[in-house]
Amino acid sequence: MTQQPTVKCLVWDLDNTLWQGTLLEDGDVDVPTAVREVVRELDARGILQSVASRNDHDHAWERLEKLGLAEFFVLPQINWGPKSASVRAIADQLNFALKTIAFVDDQPAERAEVSHHLPEVRCYRAEEVPELLSRPEFTPTMVTADARNRRLMYQAGFQRNTERSEHTGTDEEFLRSLGLELNIHRASEEDIARVEELTLRTSQMNATGVHYSDEALRALLSDQRHEVLVASLTDRFGPHGAVGVILLERLTEAFHIKLLATSCRVVSFGVGAALLRWLTDEAALAGTGLTASFRRTERNRMMEIAYRFAGFEEAEHTQEGEGIRTLRLAPTRQQPPAHLRVLAPRLFAEESGLTEWRPTTA
Incomplete structure (x- = not known):
């Protein structure tokens, strides 16, 4: 059996996945300690993380900032479109193969929609989040100093590319x-x-x-x-x-x-x-x-x-x-x-x- 490649980016749903509750209904949502630990440890391992969520962008991003987690997510896709379109957009902008992308969501219908359109993307239930750190696909064989800084280097790259596109000379x-x-x-x-x-x-x-x-x-x-x-x-x-x-x-x-x-x-x-x-x-x-x-x-x-x-x-x-x-x-x-x-x-x-x-x- 061929071993699956290491995950290079994990895409999170927000409601009842990253945080407990539904933002538009409950307002005051929070992130469990165990989930916070997963986010921080994946970042330390050099695995990028992003968001694909059906929510109002400004409201959801403001909540992520208040929770102290916004900095961990690159290229967030917070909109009312299909989750598969959001996941594909993230993979395309990162220039990552779909087989190196993972997606976690509490809703079976959302996971099925992503799997149907993007069969190479690995999908996980929200209940599996605490186990992710022990799975081989989330455990790189080596974690270099560059890997630990990978998110920061990508974020700097996005800023660099934005300035390049706006440069008139x-x-x-x-x-x-x-x-x-x-x-x-x-x-x-x-x-x-x-x-x-x-x-x-x-x-x-x-x-x-x-x-x-x-x-x-x-x-x-x-x-x-x-x-x-x-x-x-x-x-x-x-x-x-x-x-x-x-x-x-x-x-x-x-x-x-x-x-x-x-x-x-x-x-x-x-x-x-x-x-x-x-x-x-x-x-x-x-x-x-x-x-x-x-x-x-x-x-x-x-x-x-x-x-x-x-x-x-x-x-x-x-x-x-x-x-x-x-x-x-x-x-x-x-x-x-x-x-x-x-x-x-x-x-x-x-x-x-x-x-x-x-x-x-x-």
Whole structure:
């Protein structure tokens, strides 16, 4: 039997589900302590939560604010339309597959309506809420620091997207206004869980689609021939968290990129291109070549385009097995992106700490 994927977002009904009573009839509704604990713990596990409720939006949201729970819910759908339409709208805006969405409601008819229109969404009775924390689908195998801050990062993302849509200048001007800072650092033991998560969850911007286990990554940390690098991004709205991973092997004739993966959330900020340009500049400074492993998958066309745009070409007679090809580039000095401040280690020297990548006239 195939194990169901971990739930990425739980959508709550309100009346007689999140809170006891019916808001329009009882007025003074409250949330049981056990339910509050479920909301807070799911948030701590990195599982997003939203609302699909038949209610007056302003009245219901005001009540959630008074109850001190409004901050935990993203993209609430409080209206008089079908619950299935609300759940689909939440999934679409989060860009989550329906099989990663769960819905909880006290009314059998509402659960049936959602199941009929969205059969991949898992539905739960209100009576099951206290048991959710013990269920495997609500128990991620790893809870990283980024996972614990996932809701805050998504909320910052919504604010960022709203401002972007209202911006009247060019996209380049908007990117410059964000104060973007890309921090590339050597992974520590504490980073490994997030690095593994990136190799597992990232598909569109993953150069090989290879998953590196916790054990394999820790072995690379202690191998002097390898660099395990983590890229994190921040801007004036807050942190994006860890958004990229580079596994680099120091060969005699080249720096070899065994894996480059970045989160799809930061494609529009040019992070993947910035990482490739930085690696190219580091290789040029070190006086060595630059090669990269690449395996075409059903979803990583964008990553292939990024490599080609950076100037990589397929090397002759370099099949690495399992469909992986070697791409090659003759490195030349590169300029940092104008919209992005980059702090990174020096790969060609024994220096510790981070250095700002600055424009060069060479």
